[in-house]
Amino acid sequence: MSAENRIPTTGTADDLSRFAAVRAWVFDLDNTLYPRATRLFAQVDTRIRTYVERLLSLPPDAAQTLQRDYYRRYGTTLRGLIVEHGIAPDDFLEYVHDIDHSPVGRDPALAAALAALPGRKFILTNGSRRHAEAVIARLGLGPEFEDIFDIVRADLVPKPHPDTYDRFLRETGVAPAEAAMFEDLARNLEVPKALGMVTTLIVPPHTEEVLAEAWEQEGRDADHVDYLTDDLGTFLGRIAASI
Known part of the structure; x- marks a missing residue:
């Protein structure tokens, strides 16, 4: 479904008019600005599990179960470790983002589309600034x-x-009424939609193997998702051309 978008309430598949008033473009980072197929965040995920394993002296399977539980309940494993175990964040953030960023390549189409959009652009991420800058x-x-x-x-x-x-x-x-939010997790779009933002969910292509928790794929048909796309650069290019 190349560059597919969906409007669940009004309009047609080619109606991008909701973006006409947008002057602030807000992007998640991981699996949003770069394709999930790079498996970059899989490296982070593995290091989080190792961190939990070492911190709590758990076997790998138990560490993974706890990691997933905290991620779902608290939004990040880090937040769960802070609330449940009182850890300091700096060591965690440095360790889990110490990865090989080379699987992410240059994306001229995305750069051109971003440059063509009117207004301000931001990254809003649950990761660290250092990781975002590397990406x-x-x-x-x-x-x-x-x-x-x-x-x-x-x-x-x-x-x-x-x-x-x-x-x-x-x-x-x-x-918020002049902002759009782009995310790979539907649950992270619920608040932006309630605030008045236009929301877009980034999904993997049908041909791509999805290695994620089942709940991470939920919510594509929710009312707080205005658009779907599996190709962010092309989709942003269409938006820029339409406004």
Whole structure:
């Protein structure tokens, strides 16, 4: 479904008019700005499991179960470790993002589409700023983004918690009615939609093997998802051309 989009309530498949008033473009990082097929975040996932295993002296299977449980209940495994075990975040963030970023390649089409969009562009991520900077450097991006709002800026409270979006809006001055949010997890779009943002869910192509928790794939048909696409660069290019 190349560059597929869906509008669940009104309009047609080619109707991009909801983006006409957008002047702030807000992007998740992992599995959103780069394809899930790179398996970059799989490296992070593995290091998180290893961190939990070592921290709590757990066997690998038990560490993975706890990691997944915290991720689903708290938004990130880190948040679960802070709440349940009182860990300090710095060592965790440095360790889990110490990965090989080379699987991410330059994306000229995405860069051109971002440059063509009117207004401000932001990254809002549950990861670290250092990780985000490494990713966008590999993509050949950087100047396109005004700011990176990472998990530290969010006071270690991850999406989808409403406080994270509120803090982001306060610090950036973004008006939700003039903003669009792009995410690979449907649950992270529920608050932005309620605030008045246009929402787009990034999904893997049908031909791509999806190595993710089943719940991560839920919500594609939810009312808080305005659009679907499996090709962010092409989709943004269509938006830029339409407005």
